[in-house]
Amino acid sequence: xxxxxKDVAARAGVSIGTVSNVMNRPDKVSASTVERxxxxxxxxxxxxxxxxxxxxxxxxxxxxxxxxDVGNPFFTDxxxxxxxxxxxxxxxxxxxxxxxxxxxxxxxxxxFEQQRVHGVLISPFGDxxxxxxxxxxxGIPAVLVDRTSADVSFSSVSVDDVAGxxxxxxxxxxxxxxxxxxxxxxxxxxxxxxxxxGARATVARHPGVTLEVIETAALSVIEGxxxxxAIRERSAAERPDAVFAANDLIAMGVLQALNMQGVLxxxxxxALIGYDDIDFASxxxxxMSSIRQPSAMIGGTxxxxxxxxxxxxxxxxRQIVFQPELVIRESTS
Amino acid sequence: xxxxxKDVAARAGVSIGTVSNVMNRPDKVSASTVERxxxxxxxxxxxxxxxxxxxxxxxxxxxxxxxxDVGNPFFTDxxxxxxxxxxxxxxxxxxxxxxxxxxxxxxxxxxFEQQRVHGVLISPFGDxxxxxxxxxxxGIPAVLVDRTSADVSFSSVSVDDVAGxxxxxxxxxxxxxxxxxxxxxxxxxxxxxxxxxGARATVARHPGVTLEVIETAALSVIEGxxxxxAIRERSAAERPDAVFAANDLIAMGVLQALNMQGVLxxxxxxALIGYDDIDFASxxxxxMSSIRQPSAMIGGTxxxxxxxxxxxxxxxxRQIVFQPELVIRESTS
DNA sequence: TCCGATTGTTAAAACGATTCAATTCCCTCA
DNA sequence: TGAGGGAATTGAATCGTTTTAACAATCGGA
Numbered sequence: 001x002x003x004x005x006k007d008v009a010a011r012a013g014v015s016i017g018t019v020s021n022v023m024n025r026p027d028k029v030s031a032s033t034v035e036r037x038x039x040x041x042x043x044x045x046x047x048x049x050x051x052x053x054x055x056x057x058x059x060x061x062x063x064x065x066x067x068x069d070v071g072n073p074f075f076t077d078x079x080x081x082x083x084x085x086x087x088x089x090x091x092x093x094x095x096x097x098x099x100x101x102x103x104x105x106x107x108x109x110x111x112f113e114q115q116r117v118h119g120v121l122i123s124p125f126g127d128x129x130x131x132x133x134x135x136x137x138x139g140i141p142a143v144l145v146d147r148t149s150a151d152v153s154f155s156s157v158s159v160d161d162v163a164g165x166x167x168x169x170x171x172x173x174x175x176x177x178x179x180x181x182x183x184x185x186x187x188x189x190x191x192x193x194x195x196x197x198g199a200r201a202t203v204a205r206h207p208g209v210t211l212e213v214i215e216t217a218a219l220s221v222i223e224g225x226x227x228x229x230a231i232r233e234r235s236a237a238e239r240p241d242a243v244f245a246a247n248d249l250i251a252m253g254v255l256q257a258l259n260m261q262g263v264l265x266x267x268x269x270x271a272l273i274g275y276d277d278i279d280f281a282s283x284x285x286x287x288m289s290s291i292r293q294p295s296a297m298i299g300g301t302x303x304x305x306x307x308x309x310x311x312x313x314x315x316x317x318r319q320i321v322f323q324p325e326l327v328i329r330e331s332t333s
Numbered sequence: 334x335x336x337x338x339k340d341v342a343a344r345a346g347v348s349i350g351t352v353s354n355v356m357n358r359p360d361k362v363s364a365s366t367v368e369r370x371x372x373x374x375x376x377x378x379x380x381x382x383x384x385x386x387x388x389x390x391x392x393x394x395x396x397x398x399x400x401x402d403v404g405n406p407f408f409t410d411x412x413x414x415x416x417x418x419x420x421x422x423x424x425x426x427x428x429x430x431x432x433x434x435x436x437x438x439x440x441x442x443x444x445f446e447q448q449r450v451h452g453v454l455i456s457p458f459g460d461x462x463x464x465x466x467x468x469x470x471x472g473i474p475a476v477l478v479d480r481t482s483a484d485v486s487f488s489s490v491s492v493d494d495v496a497g498x499x500x501x502x503x504x505x506x507x508x509x510x511x512x513x514x515x516x517x518x519x520x521x522x523x524x525x526x527x528x529x530x531g532a533r534a535t536v537a538r539h540p541g542v543t544l545e546v547i548e549t550a551a552l553s554v555i556e557g558x559x560x561x562x563a564i565r566e567r568s569a570a571e572r573p574d575a576v577f578a579a580n581d582l583i584a585m586g587v588l589q590a591l592n593m594q595g596v597l598x599x600x601x602x603x604a605l606i607g608y609d610d611i612d613f614a615s616x617x618x619x620x621m622s623s624i625r626q627p628s629a630m631i632g633g634t635x636x637x638x639x640x641x642x643x644x645x646x647x648x649x650x651r652q653i654v655f656q657p658e659l660v661i662r663e664s665t666s
Numbered sequence: 667t668c669c670g671a672t673t674g675t676t677a678a679a680a681c682g683a684t685t686c687a688a689t690t691c692c693c694t695c696a
Numbered sequence: 697t698g699a700g701g702g703a704a705t706t707g708a709a710t711c712g713t714t715t716t717a718a719c720a721a722t723c724g725g726a
Contacts, residue, residue: 002391002471004712015676020714030674045467050447051387052712055681058335060384070409071612080403083430092444095428097416111425114383116335134378138335221612252616279404279554280613283585285620337682348706353684363704385682388711669726676719682711689706696699 003044012040023048054116059139062092063306064112065299066105066122067145068189069219070097072249073278074295075123078145081296082121085303091118100189100218102126113138119306121145121299125189141309145302146293147190148319155309155317157302161191164291164324165198168244168273169211171289173202175332177242177271178209183227183254184246185215192219192246195275199244212240219246224253231270232258241270242332248274248281248290255331259285272331287329294322336377345373356381387449392472395425396639397445398632399438399455400478401522402552403430405582406611407628408456411478414629415454418636424451433522433551435459446471452639454478454632458522474642478635479626480523481652488642488650490635494524497624497657498531501577501606502544504622506535508665510575510604511542516560516587517579518548525552525579528608532577545573552579557586564603565591574603575665581607581614581623588664592618605664620662627655 009016014037021029022037029037040046054060063086067075083093094117096108102125109131112120120135120142122128129151132142144156172180182199184192196213203211214230216223224245231239231254245251251274258264258272266272266286274281277292301320309315342349347370354362355370362370373379387393396419400408416426427450429441435458442464445453453468453475455461462484465475477489505513515532517525529546536544547563549556557578564572564587578584584607591597591605599605599619607614610625634653642648 002712005714006712016713017676017678017715018674021675024714028674033674047443047446047471049388049449049712051384051393051449052681053714054384055382055388055683055712056714058681070413071406073404076403076409080430097413110380113380116382116384138380221616252613256616280585280616283554283589283613283618284616285618287618335682338684339682349683350685350706350708351704354705357684361704366704382682385711386684388682388713389684391711667726669724671723671725673722674720676717678716678718680715681713684710686709687707689704691704692702694699694701696697 002049003046004049005046007044008037008040008046011044012037059116059118061090062094062115062117063303064094064096064108064115064117064120064122065145066096066098066108066120068098068100068123068125070095070099072219072247072276073280074247074276074293077278077295078299081299082303083299084296085300089307091307098123098125100125100186106131109135113140116140119143119310121302121306123147136313139313141306141313143302143306143309145298148321149317152319153317155305155319157298157305157320157322159293159298159322159324161194161324162198162201164275164293165195165200165244166202167198167324167326168195168275168291169199169202171326171328171332172242172244172271172273173206173209175271179212179240180209180242180244181212181214181231181240182244182246183214183216183224184219184250185217185223187215189219195244195246216246216250219250221249221253221256224250225257226253228254228257229260232261232264239270243270243272245272245274248276248278248288250274251288251290252280252284255285255288267331267333277327281327282329284331286331289329289332290327292325292327298322335382336379337382338379340377341370341373341379344377345370392449392451394423395427395448395450396636397427397429397441397448397450397453397455399429399431399441399453399457401431401433401456401458403428403432405552405580405609406613407580407609407626410611410628411632414632415636416632417629418633422640424640431456431458433458433519439464442468446473449473452476452643454635454639456480469646472646474639474646476635476639476642478631481654482650485652486650488638488652490631490638490653490655492626492631492655492657494527494657495531495534497608497626498528498577499535500531500657500659501528501608501624502532502535504659504661504665505575505577505604505606506539506542508604512545512573513542513575513577514545514547514564514573515577515579516547516549516557517552517583518550518556520548522552528577528579549579549583552583554582554586554589557583558590559586561587561590562593565594565597572603576603576605578605578607581609581611581621583607584621584623585613585617588618588621600664600666610660615662617664619664622662622665623660625658625660631655
């Protein structure tokens with residue numbers, strides 16, 4: 001059925017070892033043989049069997065990447081950064097979407113383990129340190145992305161979310177807001193918790209400013225909209241005068257809800273700032289202020305570290321932390 | 334280093350064949366043996382080697398999916414639909430982003446061929462019919478997504494883009510517009526060409542209505558913005574009074590540009606309608622009218638067809654065409 | 667002419683799981 | 697009691713590639 005090196009070797013009148021050499025170390029083979037084998041390959045339409053190569057090599061040329069949400073441009077940008085960097089070394093990325101569900105996260109890690117991937121990049125949701133240790137014991141390194149590791153034995157590439165939370169709230173206070181609401185969740189997600197922590201710390205430094213916390217079940221537009229509706233329906237006295245959303249999707253949902261009846265106006269009645277600075281933030285009903293993260297660079301850097309650790313497993317883990325950046329647009333001015 | 338069936342067999346005191354049976358046909362093995370082998374597996378932390386399984390099986394349990402742009406929510410929704418459906422049969426999806434570049438598209442197809450994937454779903458960019466035929470000759474079926482195949486020997490799942498184009502322009506004309514501009518490109522992308530064709534046909538049926546075509550280099554927010562700036566800078570007499578964008582990303586870019594100086598107002602000065610109805614469309618500066626496509630269902634249906642063809646290669650190819658739906662929002666009222 | 671080095675090529679042994687024909691064991695029934 | 701049958705298990709072959717040790721051929725130098 002399928003054509004193998006054996007067929008190529010027969011056709012070219014050489015041994016299968018030589019065919020392999022032509023593909024992997026052409027310099028070890030005489031020019032005339034290379035040419036002959038190459039012609040046989042073309043004529044037969046031979047395509048290497050990756051499974052066989054992997055079996056022999058002991059590991060695959062793919063990197064597993066698990067992200068929290070494919071619907072979030074922040075993560076797709078991150079994935080793109082990772083993909084580009086991986087391609088430079090001839091590796092490919094297998095993308096898994098955990099969708100903020102522990103079961104799916106585990107499923108992907110099992111899959112990657114079975115595939116003997118080159119390494120794993122993960123934006124963790126559940127508690128997976130055991131699994132990551134197991135992977136490492138098997139020679140598969142892991143790097144956490146968008147998250148500093150609680151377990152410092154793993155490298156991580158992240159953004160200082162506490163600083164980002166501060167940056168956002170500081171800005172809201174600077175523009176004269178006093179009653180701030182934080183919208184986002186679940187708090188089990190470290191990024192959310194950190195952003196909230198930054199917000200809390202900053203509020204604490206400013207007497208007279210209050211912080212209300214509205215927890216959502218997920219970081220999605222839908223959840224944001226629900227929270228926004230709840231805010232809109234309050235009396236003016238009970239409403240916050242500013243909302244800090246845990247990410248831009250939540251922020252867009254909140255914005256939609258506030259805007260819906262035309263009675264509340266952003267930023268006049270309520271200022272709004274998001275997080276991630278996805279492309280769509282600047283195109284929103286009211287162009288949204290946000291906290292920018294270097295998403296593609298996070299992905300690229302994570303791949304770099306992963307490859308270094310794959311090459312030398314004794315390397316000490318590193319924690320790379322990028323600084324976020326405030327982007328001011330109409331929603332807070 | 335790594336623990337294999339052989340180790341498990343030794344530990345459990347059975348042959349490797351039995352270990353394999355425990356994993357694949359437990360009913361063929363006595364309960365006590367199953368239990369003993371299972372314990373050995375757990376104790377040793379055995380994980381199946383996928384490469385070896387694949388090598389033996391002849392093909393992998395993954396489906397390759399090539400999409401035009403991961404940054405476009407339409408495609409990530411489609412991918413999610415495909416992933417969910419594939420998971421039901423224990424298959425996984427390997428996602429490749431061609432980024433509207435023929436070279437990348439080819440690279441992914443080569444990769445999938447080497448991986449002996451179960452099948453390929455592709456939203457084609459370049460001319461790949463030869464490659465797809467080759468894949469099929471090797472027993473790898475392919476289904477085109479979001480695109481009717483010019484080559485009817487392949488199945489496809491798509492949306493009637495000509496009808497969608499008509500729907501959009503019909504609506505613009507209904508709301509009193511006469512000078513319509515179509516923004517999008519490259520025209521080499523079939524979806525773009527079809528939407529334009531639908532637009533043209535509709536305009537032709539309405540005397541007095543003109544259609545101008547502005548071609549962009551890609552279907553991105555950036556490209557849309559550039560086109561929007563060009564429109565904004567024209568004199569009022571030369572400006573169109575409506576824009577039909579080939580997709581929502583382009584539309585959002587156009588919207589940003591028109592909105593920028595605050596001199597032009599959507600929909601008052603220029604009406605705007607996009608295509609795809611991505612989540613962000615309703616959250617735009619001016620909530621955008623759009624043409625909705627059942628993105629997740631396209632992905633799911635494509636996987637279904639693919640699996641059927643993989644099971645029975647003699648099946649006649651089918652062309653599934655969904656109908657698009659007009660969604661009216663502020664940008665055209 | 668012979669030796670050692672160099673270059674090109676080969677044959678065979680992995681890698682780890684699956685599968686299938688062959689074997690063992692035990693039970694039942696005539 | 698012995699033949700026949702079913703269930704459980706085994707052993708060996710197989711998938712397609714890479715790798716390595718061994719071998720052959722060629723050549724320059726002594």
